[in-house]
Amino acid sequence: MELIYLCIPLAPLLGAIAAGLFGKQLGRTNSHRITILGVSIALILSILVAFDTIGEGHTYNGAVYTWAVIKDFRFEIGFLIDNLSAMMMLVVSFVSLMVHIYTIGYLHDDSGYQRFFSYISLFTFSMLMLVMSNNFMQLFFGWEAVGLVSYLLIGFWFKKETAIFANMKAFIVNRIGDFGFLLGIGGILAFCGSLDYAEVFAKINELTGQTISILPGISWQASSFIALLLFIGAMGKSAQIPLHVWLPDSMEGPTPISALIHAATMVTAGIFMVARMSPIFELSDTALNFIMVIGATTAFLMGLLGIVQNDIKRVVAYSTLSQLGYMTAALGASAYSASVFHLMTHAFFKALLFLAAGSVIIAMHHEQDIRKMGGLKKYLPITYWACLVGSLALIGFPGFAGFFSKDLIIEAIQQSQLGAARYAYPLVLLGVFVTAFYSFRMFFLVFHGKERFIASSDKHGGQHTLPHESPWTITLPLILLVIPSIFAGYLLDPMVVGDFFHEAIYVNDAAHSFDPNLNSSLSQHLAVQTISEEFHGAFNFILHGISQWPFILAMMGLSLAAYIYLYNDSLAKWGYKKLHWLYNLLDHKYYADDFNQTVFAKGSIYLGKGLSVFGERILIDGFMVNGTAKAVAWSASVMRHLQTGYLYDYAFVMFGGLVLALSWFLFF
Numbered sequence: 001m002e003l004i005y006l007c008i009p010l011a012p013l014l015g016a017i018a019a020g021l022f023g024k025q026l027g028r029t030n031s032h033r034i035t036i037l038g039v040s041i042a043l044i045l046s047i048l049v050a051f052d053t054i055g056e057g058h059t060y061n062g063a064v065y066t067w068a069v070i071k072d073f074r075f076e077i078g079f080l081i082d083n084l085s086a087m088m089m090l091v092v093s094f095v096s097l098m099v100h101i102y103t104i105g106y107l108h109d110d111s112g113y114q115r116f117f118s119y120i121s122l123f124t125f126s127m128l129m130l131v132m133s134n135n136f137m138q139l140f141f142g143w144e145a146v147g148l149v150s151y152l153l154i155g156f157w158f159k160k161e162t163a164i165f166a167n168m169k170a171f172i173v174n175r176i177g178d179f180g181f182l183l184g185i186g187g188i189l190a191f192c193g194s195l196d197y198a199e200v201f202a203k204i205n206e207l208t209g210q211t212i213s214i215l216p217g218i219s220w221q222a223s224s225f226i227a228l229l230l231f232i233g234a235m236g237k238s239a240q241i242p243l244h245v246w247l248p249d250s251m252e253g254p255t256p257i258s259a260l261i262h263a264a265t266m267v268t269a270g271i272f273m274v275a276r277m278s279p280i281f282e283l284s285d286t287a288l289n290f291i292m293v294i295g296a297t298t299a300f301l302m303g304l305l306g307i308v309q310n311d312i313k314r315v316v317a318y319s320t321l322s323q324l325g326y327m328t329a330a331l332g333a334s335a336y337s338a339s340v341f342h343l344m345t346h347a348f349f350k351a352l353l354f355l356a357a358g359s360v361i362i363a364m365h366h367e368q369d370i371r372k373m374g375g376l377k378k379y380l381p382i383t384y385w386a387c388l389v390g391s392l393a394l395i396g397f398p399g400f401a402g403f404f405s406k407d408l409i410i411e412a413i414q415q416s417q418l419g420a421a422r423y424a425y426p427l428v429l430l431g432v433f434v435t436a437f438y439s440f441r442m443f444f445l446v447f448h449g450k451e452r453f454i455a456s457s458d459k460h461g462g463q464h465t466l467p468h469e470s471p472w473t474i475t476l477p478l479i480l481l482v483i484p485s486i487f488a489g490y491l492l493d494p495m496v497v498g499d500f501f502h503e504a505i506y507v508n509d510a511a512h513s514f515d516p517n518l519n520s521s522l523s524q525h526l527a528v529q530t531i532s533e534e535f536h537g538a539f540n541f542i543l544h545g546i547s548q549w550p551f552i553l554a555m556m557g558l559s560l561a562a563y564i565y566l567y568n569d570s571l572a573k574w575g576y577k578k579l580h581w582l583y584n585l586l587d588h589k590y591y592a593d594d595f596n597q598t599v600f601a602k603g604s605i606y607l608g609k610g611l612s613v614f615g616e617r618i619l620i621d622g623f624m625v626n627g628t629a630k631a632v633a634w635s636a637s638v639m640r641h642l643q644t645g646y647l648y649d650y651a652f653v654m655f656g657g658l659v660l661a662l663s664w665f666l667f668f
């Protein structure tokens with residue numbers, strides 16, 4: 001099996017190298033064939049690993065290469081294959097394969113065709129290395145690699161100024177989070193003396209009671225400090241407030257990377273990392289409360305921004321931000337399994353929504369404003385039904401994948417005993433209404449109502465062409481993603497109610513302590529324990545959910561969107577006039593970008609100019625360089641007066657010096 005583990009990340013890497021270095025020689029067709037082959041091999045082998053790990057119960061934890069040895073520290077490349085990593089490998093490789101196939105149709109005329117396939121294969125390799133790692137060094141390698149490739153993908157159209165601004169923004173914001181992440185890894189190495197997961201978790205009790213001094217006289221619990229630093233990394237990668245600003249702008253890249261980065265891979269890396277590091281986070285109620293507050297705030301506030309967006313991709317992007325907030329809030333409630341379960345279901349239906357949005361964009365000849373669409377149902381039947389399934393899964397409609405995972409998260413937060421739950425629960429509950437409203441606002445404006453688009457001019461025949469369904473390379477991934485978007489939620493029983501993650505995730509009931517021998521099962525968590533006691537199958541779970549507030553609020557949001565955008569759009573205009581101040585606040589994204597641009601961007605420029613004037617001109621040039629020359633000139637002018645040329649002056653100086661010397665020896 002070790003050879004299979006090694007081949008899973010290497011197959012996409014070889015495809016990326018072939019398409020990237022030899023793309024011109026291979027040609028467009030062979031480039032996409034070889035990269036698709038590499039990702040297909042990764043998916044097939046991941047399925048085999050899933051059967052071995054999930055089906056047979058076999059796990060693997062071992063090093064395949066020693067990179068460096070420094071005294072007692074070993075830096076290794078290794079794999080940890082358990083149920084958590086096996087599930088992530090399946091999700092990443094499957095969604096990546098769908099995106100590869102989709103790209104054939106979406107970028108068939110683009111001059112950077114081979115380069116794009118090289119990038120997305122390299123991205124798949126990086127993400128697989130991240131989720132398969134068994135140590136922090138390899139985790140950080142994959143963490144930085146996905147950040148680098150996302151920079152390349154967001155700025156793929158490098159002649160487009162907005163794309164260049166967006167990829168630089170993503171790169172800088174992620175570096176802020178990664179700085180905290182790296183400090184957290186350093187803290188683990190300092191306190192535990194190892195970077196290997198197994199060794200760190202075995203020594204995790206050593207963090208209990210230890211403190212670290214950040215400032216003189218101020219001490220923190222080492223466990224809380226390390227957990228918060230690690231979570232700062234997750235905030236950057238998973239786009240949590242206030243490090244969320246990069247993700248909406250990343251829509252400047254081609255649509256396939258929106259599905260790849262923002263559905264199943266890069267943005268969920270932070271969620272996966274926190275779940276994998278659950279033994280560390282379980283030591284700190286402070287960190288868990290902070291995580292829940294950040295997640296719930298992101299879920300609600302980012303959902304509100306989706307209401308005022310008119311770019312079809314940005315609506316889906318803000319829904320990603322909101323759903324990542326739900327996952328993060330669940331992590332804070334120690335419902336790691338629920339969070340990871342929503343990660344999986346969200347990966348399928350969000351990839352479906354992004355790819356469906358891309359299909360609409362192609363049909364509309366790259367028009368992305370939903371106000372210029374309408375009535376597309378009869379022109380794009382496959383895309384219509386795919387988008388409907390994705391939207392129903394997103395809002396948590398009973399029976400669809402998102403229903404099970406989102407309701408489970410809300411229930412977990414409600415049952416949480418942490419203080420932050422009283423703040424988080426109302427926000428995640430209201431977020432259900434907001435999600436349903438903006439999701440079906442987009443759906444109704446795009447596919448229903450009157451046709452607001454203008455038929456494009458045909459370049460060859462001079463005729464006007466109406467929108468039409470996309471080619472099979474685009475519709476096939478949509479159809480394949482519809483299946484898990486509906487049925488993946490029925491894995492609730494083994495994945496959350498059961499003990500699917502019992503060896504990969506640790507949950508601790510006792511405050512401020514961690515005993516892996518006592519609390520090695522997810523059933524120890526109150527929310528999951530309650531569900532497991534009352535769970536009587538998926539059908540009964542659906543019946544129970546229909547009578548709960550999340551379903552009621554979702555139907556209220558859907559109904560309001562239908563009433564406004566199908567029957568009475570004057571209500572939207574009335575709301576715009578009466579709540580213009582709120583619209584401006586949301587349209588300016590809470591002025592977060594303006595604040596960052598004014599304080600950090602312009603502040604850095606002013607700081608640089610100030611350092612240039614004071615540091616370079618005054619201190620270096622004026623004082624050190626020119627000041628030295630002036631000091632030499634001044635001392636020379638003074639010394640010149642001592643050289644008079646008269647013998648009696650020199651004799652007087654010699655006599656005076658002799659008197660001073662004799663006085664020193666006689667009296668001192």
